[in-house]
Amino acid sequence: MYSLLIEISTxxxxxxxxxxxxxxxxxxxxxxxxxxxxxxxxxxxxxxxxKDLSFIAFGKGPGSFTSIRIAASIAKTLSYSLDIPLxxxxxxxxxxxxxxxxxxxxxxxxxxxxxxxxxDKNKKNIxxxxxxxxxxxxxxxxxxxxKYTILSFNGFFNSIETxxxxxxxxxxxxxxxxxxxxxxxxxxx
Numbered sequence: 001m002y003s004l005l006i007e008i009s010t011x012x013x014x015x016x017x018x019x020x021x022x023x024x025x026x027x028x029x030x031x032x033x034x035x036x037x038x039x040x041x042x043x044x045x046x047x048x049x050x051k052d053l054s055f056i057a058f059g060k061g062p063g064s065f066t067s068i069r070i071a072a073s074i075a076k077t078l079s080y081s082l083d084i085p086l087x088x089x090x091x092x093x094x095x096x097x098x099x100x101x102x103x104x105x106x107x108x109x110x111x112x113x114x115x116x117x118x119x120d121k122n123k124k125n126i127x128x129x130x131x132x133x134x135x136x137x138x139x140x141x142x143x144x145x146x147k148y149t150i151l152s153f154n155g156f157f158n159s160i161e162t163x164x165x166x167x168x169x170x171x172x173x174x175x176x177x178x179x180x181x182x183x184x185x186x187x188x189x
Contacts, residue, residue, distance in 0.1 A: 001020055003087075008064075010063050021173075117131065144158075
């Protein structure tokens, strides 16, 4: 079963074609104005058509207001027109550490704080220990003292700069699909 994954909430954009819970073809770090051309090429390069897709998955934020709305509009339009499920995920789940232990994925929320999600990595397993929430910069300093690995797309606040992990997102999306946890298009700016 194939799916299209859209994660463009940050400058580290990602489009991927997944087969079950693995990414088989991806394209990243592109300008959003080329998104339809890239989707077309991804499908062509995997010998698929839109009708071969079983669901659409997209990053619902937090991140860029405009980019999240673009992703949601494309995902919702494809889901509706193809009559297939729509699955969303927190864009903060795009960033996972390479080392085991507790971690915090962050994105600046352009106010007096940051969006974050806490997790723990143990070998190849990721357990999220919080939902997406806003914390103060002082609270972020506490996580640094507690030896959390801090991740982001741009190295904000001395974090480790990382790209979205397409296989992790494919796994999350496929699990939601199997459990029939479809989206109602609730976005997080």
